[in-house]
Amino acid sequence: MSQPQPAALAPAPSVVVRAGTTAGAAVREAGLPGKGPDAIVVVRDPDGRLRDLSWSPDSDVTVEAVAADTEDGRSVIRHSCAHVLAQAVQQQFPEAKLGIGPPVRDGFYYDFDVERPFTPEDLQALEKRMKQIIKGAQRFSRRVVESVDAAKQELAAEPYKLELVDIKSDVDTSEVMEVGGGELTVYDNLDPRSGDQVWGDLCRGPHVPTTKHIPAFKLTRVAAAYWRGNEKNPQLQRIYGTAWESQEALDAHLEKIAEAERRDHRRLGAELDLFSFPDEIGSGLAVFHPKGGIIRQELEDYSRRRHVEAGYEFVYSPHITKGALFETSKHLEWYKDGMFPGMHLDAELNVDGTVRKPGQDYYLKPMNCPFHNLIYRSRGRSYRELPLRLFEFGSVYRYEKSGVVHGLTRVRGMTQDDAHIYVTREQLLPEIRSLLAFVLDLLRDYGLDDFYLELSTRNDEKYVGTDEQWAEATAILREAAESSGLELVLDPGGAAFYAPKISVQAKDALGRTWQMSTIQIDFQLPDLFNLEYTASDGSRQQPYMIHRALFGSIERFFGVLTEHYAGAFPAWLSPVQAVGIPIAEDHVEHLQQIAKSLRAKGIRVDVDTSDDRMQKKIRNHTLQKVPFLLVAGAKDVEAGSVSFRFRDGSQVNGIPVDRAVDAIHHWIQRRENTSPTAETFTLD
Structure with missing residues (x-):
C-alpha cells in the first residue's frame, strides 16, 4: 500500500525589485504582509541566495518573498535572535568574547568565552535584557568591510572573530555564515531614532529588518563546547535558544519539548523497570531487566518469523576475531577509530621470557559482514542458490566517544538485525525493491508508518572502488527508491567507505525523524574476500552483495519505540498484558x-x-x-x-x-x- 505524500507547499509569492529600489519596498508595494506569522522577512534572488529586505539590486530582478513561518524564514529569525543574545551577553558581561552563533534545527546557539559558566539566573537576566533590545526595534544594517586589515583592526578585541577572518574561505557552514565566504560583512544593530551603532557582529547574514521581527524566543540551556569543535581548542560556554514566528508557534514547540522529556526512554526505562546502565559495566552498555527482556524477545521473535517467511537463513558468529579478518575487510584501514582497541593474545614465551611463538591482535567485532562472507566462502556456490539471504541477530561493539553515548539510541554494545544477501547482477534491482517493501511492511507492523527515504552518496575523500561501480550502485538504489513512491532526499557524501545506501527515515508520534533500516550495495567485499559462484554456463562469477539492517540495532529500535509509544506499548509487546x-x-x-x-x-x-x-x-x-x-x-x-x-x-x-x-x-x-x-x- 502506497504511503500518502506530504501536502505540497504553496509557492512563494514573486515580486519584481526595480533597480535602485529595495526588496522591502517591492514587498510593500505588492501588498504582502509585514507583520504576523506570515510576514515577509527576506527575499530569495534568482541565484537562490537569501537577501535582506534592504537589499537594492543594480538591475530589475524577480525575487521570491520568504515568510517568517517557512523554514528559511525561521532560520533567519533564529540567527537574528542569536545576534540579540550576543548583544545582551556583552552588555551583561562586558569582557565576554564572541565565538559563533548559527541557526540550528528548531533553534540557535551562540558560543562565548567568559570567566565563569553561565547559571540559570544568568539566562533569566539575559532573556529580560533581550526582550528590552527587541522592544527597542533596533535595525539590522549590513556593511561590507573593505579589507582583511580593516576587519582585523575593527575586531582587534575579538580573538575568535580574528581567526574566522583568516579562514574566510573555509567551507564549514556555521563559520561561513560568520565571515560571508569571499566577502567580509558586518551587521550593525542601529538605534531606530539616532541611527547610531549600538552593537555589531561579523556575519554573512541575512537578517530580519528589525529586532521587532523576532516575535517569540526562549533561551533553553547552557553547555560547554570546544571552539570550532576541536578538543585542543579553548572550551567556551554555549547558550542554546529557540525562536519562532509567533508566540503560539513557540508555545507549541515548548510543549513538544516537554512531551519529549516525558517520553524520554531513559526515564521510562527506569520507571517501567525495563533496562539500566550500571556503572560497573561501563558507558553505553545496557542490561535489560525481565520486563524489558519480554519486549525485546517479542520484537525479535516476530522479526524472526517474518524473515523465515521471506526466505532468510539464520547464522551465528562470535563476538571476537583475529585482526587479520578486519585487515581483509579494510575495517582496520577505514574504521579503526570506531573499533575497540585490539587485545594481544596467544603469545608463547620461553622460560627465559623470550618469545617462542608471537601473539596476535584480536578485536571485538564492529560489523557482522566479514563473518557472513566467510560463511558464504566456506564451500562452492551455484547460481541456483542465489539470492542467498543470511540473517543474524549479531552483537557488535563500537567505540563511541563518551560525549555522544545516549541511552539506548547511541550505545557501545548493540545487537544488529543484520542480513547480507548475495545475488547475481540480474537479481540486484528486483531484490532491492523486494527488500525495501519487506522492511517498510515490517516497520509498519511495529507501528511506524510515516516514512521518507534518504540516498547517501559517495564521500569523495573516503571510499574504495571505481567510479563506475559507485555510479552503477547509486543508480540502482535510486531507481528502487523512486519506485517505492516515497519521498527521496539526497545525502551527498553520507555513504560508508565501501558502498552507497538507502536509509528509511521514520517519523515517530512527535513528528521526530529517526533513521531506521539501511540497504547498501557492496562491490568491494565480494572482491576482497574472493567470493564466487558457478554461473549457468559453468563460468566462475562474483556475486553482488547487499547489506541490510532492519532495526539498525535492537537497542536503538527499543529506545525509539519506547518514546513513540510513551512507554504504553501495544498489548502484544507489553511485558504485562x-x-x-x-x-x-x-x-x-x-x-x-x-x-x-x-x-x-x-x-x-x-x-x-x-x-x-x-x-x-x-x-x-x-x-x-x-x-x-x-x-x-x-x-x-x-x-x-x-x-x-x-x-x-x-x-x-x-x-x-x-x-x-x-x-x-x-x-x-x-x-x-x-x-x-x-x-x-x-x-x-
Whole structure:
C-alpha cells in the first residue's frame, strides 16, 4: 500500500525589485504582509541566495518573498535572535568574547568565552535584557568591510572573530555564515531614532529588518563546547535558544519539548523497570531487566518469523576475531577509530621470557559482514542458490566517544538485525525493491508508518572502488527508491567507505525523524574476500552483495519505540498484558481462574493480591501502562463476568468471562498497535 505524500507547499509569492529600489519596498508595494506569522522577512534572488529586505539590486530582478513561518524564514529569525543574545551577553558581561552563533534545527546557539559558566539566573537576566533590545526595534544594517586589515583592526578585541577572518574561505557552514565566504560583512544593530551603532557582529547574514521581527524566543540551556569543535581548542560556554514566528508557534514547540522529556526512554526505562546502565559495566552498555527482556524477545521473535517467511537463513558468529579478518575487510584501514582497541593474545614465551611463538591482535567485532562472507566462502556456490539471504541477530561493539553515548539510541554494545544477501547482477534491482517493501511492511507492523527515504552518496575523500561501480550502485538504489513512491532526499557524501545506501527515515508520534533500516550495495567485499559462484554456463562469477539492517540495532529500535509509544506499548509487546484487580479479597479466586484461562492462551497476566485499596491498584498498574485491567466485585463473581478498565480511564462493565478472554486473546493475536479503549475494544 502506497504511503500518502506530504501536502505540497504553496509557492512563494514573486515580486519584481526595480533597480535602485529595495526588496522591502517591492514587498510593500505588492501588498504582502509585514507583520504576523506570515510576514515577509527576506527575499530569495534568482541565484537562490537569501537577501535582506534592504537589499537594492543594480538591475530589475524577480525575487521570491520568504515568510517568517517557512523554514528559511525561521532560520533567519533564529540567527537574528542569536545576534540579540550576543548583544545582551556583552552588555551583561562586558569582557565576554564572541565565538559563533548559527541557526540550528528548531533553534540557535551562540558560543562565548567568559570567566565563569553561565547559571540559570544568568539566562533569566539575559532573556529580560533581550526582550528590552527587541522592544527597542533596533535595525539590522549590513556593511561590507573593505579589507582583511580593516576587519582585523575593527575586531582587534575579538580573538575568535580574528581567526574566522583568516579562514574566510573555509567551507564549514556555521563559520561561513560568520565571515560571508569571499566577502567580509558586518551587521550593525542601529538605534531606530539616532541611527547610531549600538552593537555589531561579523556575519554573512541575512537578517530580519528589525529586532521587532523576532516575535517569540526562549533561551533553553547552557553547555560547554570546544571552539570550532576541536578538543585542543579553548572550551567556551554555549547558550542554546529557540525562536519562532509567533508566540503560539513557540508555545507549541515548548510543549513538544516537554512531551519529549516525558517520553524520554531513559526515564521510562527506569520507571517501567525495563533496562539500566550500571556503572560497573561501563558507558553505553545496557542490561535489560525481565520486563524489558519480554519486549525485546517479542520484537525479535516476530522479526524472526517474518524473515523465515521471506526466505532468510539464520547464522551465528562470535563476538571476537583475529585482526587479520578486519585487515581483509579494510575495517582496520577505514574504521579503526570506531573499533575497540585490539587485545594481544596467544603469545608463547620461553622460560627465559623470550618469545617462542608471537601473539596476535584480536578485536571485538564492529560489523557482522566479514563473518557472513566467510560463511558464504566456506564451500562452492551455484547460481541456483542465489539470492542467498543470511540473517543474524549479531552483537557488535563500537567505540563511541563518551560525549555522544545516549541511552539506548547511541550505545557501545548493540545487537544488529543484520542480513547480507548475495545475488547475481540480474537479481540486484528486483531484490532491492523486494527488500525495501519487506522492511517498510515490517516497520509498519511495529507501528511506524510515516516514512521518507534518504540516498547517501559517495564521500569523495573516503571510499574504495571505481567510479563506475559507485555510479552503477547509486543508480540502482535510486531507481528502487523512486519506485517505492516515497519521498527521496539526497545525502551527498553520507555513504560508508565501501558502498552507497538507502536509509528509511521514520517519523515517530512527535513528528521526530529517526533513521531506521539501511540497504547498501557492496562491490568491494565480494572482491576482497574472493567470493564466487558457478554461473549457468559453468563460468566462475562474483556475486553482488547487499547489506541490510532492519532495526539498525535492537537497542536503538527499543529506545525509539519506547518514546513513540510513551512507554504504553501495544498489548502484544507489553511485558504485562493484563492484571486482575479484586475489589475485595473474596473476589481474588474468581480473577485467578480468569488469569488461568488467559495464561492457557499465552497471555501474560497477574492478579494483584496486595493490601492496597482498589483505586490505588488501578492507579499503580495504569502508571505501569498495563493495557487491560480486569476488575471484579461481588456482582461479577455472581454473574461469571468481569469489568475492563483501560489506560485512558474508560471502562466496560459486566462482560462474560469467556467473551472477555477471547476478546483479549484476539486483540493481541491481531497485533493491534493502538491502546484498547472502551470505544475501540470489540467483544465480537
